[in-house]
Amino acid sequence: MSQSLVLSPRECQGKSWLPPKDLRFAQHRSLILLHAGELAKAAAAMPLAVVKEGREWRLVGVCGLDLGHNLFIRQGQWLGHYRPEWLSSWPFEIISVGEKGLVAFDRDSGLLGEEGQTGQESAEPFFDAEGQMLEAVATRVEALKAAHRKQQATQKALQALASAGVLTPWPETLQSQLGLSINGLHMVDEKALAQLDDEAFLALRKTQALPIAYALNLSIPQTHLLARLARMNPAQAEAPETLDSFFEDDEELSFDFDS
Numbered sequence: 001m002s003q004s005l006v007l008s009p010r011e012c013q014g015k016s017w018l019p020p021k022d023l024r025f026a027q028h029r030s031l032i033l034l035h036a037g038e039l040a041k042a043a044a045a046m047p048l049a050v051v052k053e054g055r056e057w058r059l060v061g062v063c064g065l066d067l068g069h070n071l072f073i074r075q076g077q078w079l080g081h082y083r084p085e086w087l088s089s090w091p092f093e094i095i096s097v098g099e100k101g102l103v104a105f106d107r108d109s110g111l112l113g114e115e116g117q118t119g120q121e122s123a124e125p126f127f128d129a130e131g132q133m134l135e136a137v138a139t140r141v142e143a144l145k146a147a148h149r150k151q152q153a154t155q156k157a158l159q160a161l162a163s164a165g166v167l168t169p170w171p172e173t174l175q176s177q178l179g180l181s182i183n184g185l186h187m188v189d190e191k192a193l194a195q196l197d198d199e200a201f202l203a204l205r206k207t208q209a210l211p212i213a214y215a216l217n218l219s220i221p222q223t224h225l226l227a228r229l230a231r232m233n234p235a236q237a238e239a240p241e242t243l244d245s246f247f248e249d250d251e252e253l254s255f256d257f258d259s
Contacts, residue, residue: 004095004104005112007141009131016113016123017105019136022076023087025109030064030071030182032084035150036157036212043219045082046072047226049185050158050167050216057158057167059212064226066181071229079229089144092137101148103141157209164200166192166213174220178227187220188213 005011026032031051034042036059042048047062061084063070072080078087091109094101105112105126113123126137133141161167168189174180193213196204204210 003107004093005107006095007092007103007105007126007133007137009127012105012126014114016125017091017137018111018113018123020090020109020111023073023078024076025090026087027070027073027076028068030062030067030069031060032063032070033086033151034059034061034084034154035147036154036208037147037150038082038085039211039215041082042084043215043222045080045222046219047222048216048219049170049187050161051184051186056155057162059154059158062182062185062223062226064182065179065230071226085143085147089140089147092140092144094144094148103144153208154212157204157207157212160204160207160209161188161213164193164196164204164209166196168192170220174223178223179230187216190217 005015031049034048039048042061049060049062051058051060063072065071072078091106091111093104093106095104096102124134124136127133166189167186170180170185170187175185204213
C-alpha cells in the first residue's frame, strides 16, 4: 500500500506518468498473472500453473525456469504467440483495502513524475484541471477493472478446486527434466477429479472451475517450449518478431496456435 499512489485528483495533484516503452519491466518475472478469460489462448502458448500467495490461489503463466528470468521477453519485446493482459495494465493496479478495491499506480515503476521535474517532457498528468481522468489513464483503468472482475471470479474457481482437494504440485520428474527452480507450481490431479462425487463435481461446475482444471493440464506439454527457449539462450540472441523463427525447420516441434 505504501508504494502505491491511489488514483484521485487530490492524491495525483502535481504528478504525472509515462507509459512503459517496452516490456523490460517484466523481464525478471517468470510467473505472469492470468485470469480465466485468457485460458484458451494462454494454454496454447505457455504452460499454466496455480500458485498460492498468502491465502489466495493465483492462475499464472509459467514463462521461465527460475524466478529471475522471463524467457518470453528479449530486449523488451514479447516473443510468444499470446501476450498476457497484465503486461498491458502495469504500472496501474488494483489494491484491496478491506472490501474495497482501489485503482493505484506503482510508485516503484520509475514512471511516476513530479510537476516541474526535468526529463519528463512527454509525461502526462492523471487528471485534468476539472478533476476528470484523462483518456489515456481512463482507458487503462477501465481495462484494469474488467480484468479485476475476471480475476475475482478466477480466484473463486481456484479456491473451489483447492477445497475439492484436486490441486497437486507439478511432478518432481517434470521439474527435474526441465531444470525448474520455481517452487509451488500446481496442476490438477486428474484421478482425484474423476473420483469426486456428484455434489462436489457440480460445485466445481457452478464456480466455472472445470475449464481451468482442464486447461491447466492441457497446457503442461508447453513446458518443452521453455526448455527449448532456455537451450537457445535468447538473452544472447537478437529478438525475433515471433517464436516462429526460433523453430524454423525444426521437425521435433509442432504447434497449433489457432485451435
